[in-house]
Amino acid sequence: MKTSPVKLWRRQKDTISVLGKTGKILLWTIIRVPAKSFVDQAPYPVVIVKMDGGQKMVGQLVDFTKENLVVGQKVQAVLRRLKTEGNEDAIYYHVKFKPL
Amino acid sequence: MSGIVGYGTYIPKYRLKLSEIAGMWGKDAAEIEGGLRISEKAVAGFDEDAVTMAIEASRKALASSGLRSSALQSIYFGSESHPYAVNPSSTIVGEYLGVGNNYFAADLEFACKAGTAGMQMTVGLLDSKKIEYGLAIGSDTAQGKPHDALEYTAASTAVAYILGNKKSEIIANILEMSSFTSDTPDFWRREGAKFPSHFGRFTGEPAYFTHVLSEGEKLLKQSKLKPKDFAYCVFHMPNGKFPRAAAKKLGFTPEQLAPSLTVDKIGNPYSASSLLGLAAVLDIAKPKQKIFFVSYGSGAGSDGFIFETTLNLPKYQKKTIPVAKQIEDKIYISYQQYLRQGHLL
């Protein structure tokens, strides 16, 4: 997945509006066979979150312990680097979720 | 007069015990921990960098101070691990904070004092009434080369200070500000090099101590104050030994220094180090107390400040999560995990 800096720039408003907001885990899985871009991060959990504002979001779960992998766990949207990019590519920042 | 209006700190969740590092290289953990007076250090997550941490710290500063991000009129971001060599970290922070487009911004590098240099520049804009609020950040995901001495101390943290010039909002006034600067090649990193280099014991007397003590003495002289006039002192903490020695040399007691010594549990997060120590002091200080502060950046220079807390501080303290508490919110990792998270594999 090649990330375009233009896409990053276009998405900033959406990202900003979500940062810091909280929600609860609806479903979680652990990705063990990742796509190419995420090979160096695997295995990692991905969660579907019901935000306190009502909308549903999907994202990687970070800074977690095993105990956090439960339906209902409270999480917060944080900004992290999406993946490891080549050393000439622009850095893509993206929303991930952290247990509270 | 200008001063601190708000502050926020972000310490990543992961900790690596020094004993893990010592075990990797077959060294005596007790000897190393005793020599450095550090037991564990903060390690950034795989997907964190100086910018993501700075955004967290800045968001906290804004939340605690109650300011709208659009009130910020300058952002100075000091680091020695900016994600880009060319492309400003300060504006990425500005964008994700929602500051808008009307602000001064620049990225700074001056080893471990890049954050305090940013504070000095912000004071200039505030005192000349060009701005009302400015954000100064010190943030680093510091790396030490495996098997090098710095591996035991290099750590990650971000600290953000909002400075302003409205008396009713200032929680700590800046009474004095000066710097002691020279060209001293004690520690450096070339463009493209992954790890910094240093010249061992040369980083001690001629580097850290010359600048910290010279600036410290300058501050005392120009303020006409004595060490006993201060409730607290804060110094840059490359390890647990140096700030203790500097404090003693300048005439401060261990009790005045103790609350600032975040290095013991966090390590040295470079541009954030002295700023974190100051935040730890502000978390517990009472009104009308003076704080003596000297940072250090290799290359070399020391930025000195004398702060005096105000009656606005106690109300602010109720809105923060203390540094001491954040230090305890941790997950221990193994040396292998540390290599992975630091992109060293």
Add this chain to the structure above:
Amino acid sequence: MKINILGTATTKFGELWDTSPRELAREAMANALKASGLRASQIDALFVGNMLSGILGNQTNLASLIAEELGSTSQVPAFRIEGACASGGLALHNAINSLNAGKYKTVLVIGVEKMTDHSQEEITSALSAAGSDEERMSGLTFPGIYALMAKAYMQEYNVSEEALAAVSVKNHYHGSFNPKAQFQSLITIGDVMRSAKVADPLKLLDCSPVSDGASAVVITSDVSIKHKNPVSIIASEVATDTLGLYNRKSFTSLSAVVTACQKAYAATGLKPTDIDVAEIHDCFSISEAIAVEDLGFAKRGEGARDIENGKMTLFKGKIITNPSGGLKACGHPVGATGIKQIVEITEHLRGTAGKRQVKGAKIGLTHNVGGSGAVAAIHILKGSTI
């Protein structure tokens, strides 16, 4: 208008290292023409179902390439239709539309996919193109998306991983009777449970494989063309849903499938109990459990258990699902699957399915899904014995 299937053909599915995409297409189309008793020049138009040719092979404009392999000099109109893993079913739907519109009379529909020229990582990345950007950037893979569905299903209906594993076991059993299937070996629940985790709780043997293959059918609206054993397509319906899984109302049902099959049942006046045999899109074991509920073959929450109890297994079940071995055992060359399903059902309705024949099959259904349910194509076929 009556849409008749004249002839069908499928290549073997599997890791066909020696066979190029052109050779796959050539084989399938030549055999389909032969089975139809037609020459290439009698084909009025060519519809191609394929997902990955552009992403993996850097080859778009695929329909013209495939038309070259048809061997006709008539500059035949050719179209590639893409809807991820539903490309085959969607190509057929469009072909049928063209016949109903009267524009063409006899057309060939081919589904073709070549996957094994590429690495596993490239394939995983390429398949994730069927989902949404948010899903890709969250680090989700296709197995990951279905794993979330499996979690939701297991939580909601108190179903175990072993029950889901029974889907793969059944499909391998069926595949053992299919000489064209990629896997003709039997597996056990234990084998599935011991296989490596891909995305919790889905394991390797819960997932359909990477495969090459091509399948083709010739369909006509021309009643003057006689076929001794005609099968007709009596319903062809398509519906879409959101691209991504996470903002759907339900994680345990594909509403695109429910909508499409309700339209198909309504158009034909048929009920789920009228279906004798069905080819289901089991990209993952959970997919079939949910599908049989969406199609009305099982009550909500009981799909996995019914399959576990043999209610859809060859020779003992009431409605047989995936007699070909499904995607799991027969293989899943993505764009070809939707057409392979048609080829399979046609065999059963003609009584030519050999060892895996569903006795007395009169009505069959194919269920072809794209992505995690972003699109579904449902076809109902009727044998000529009615």
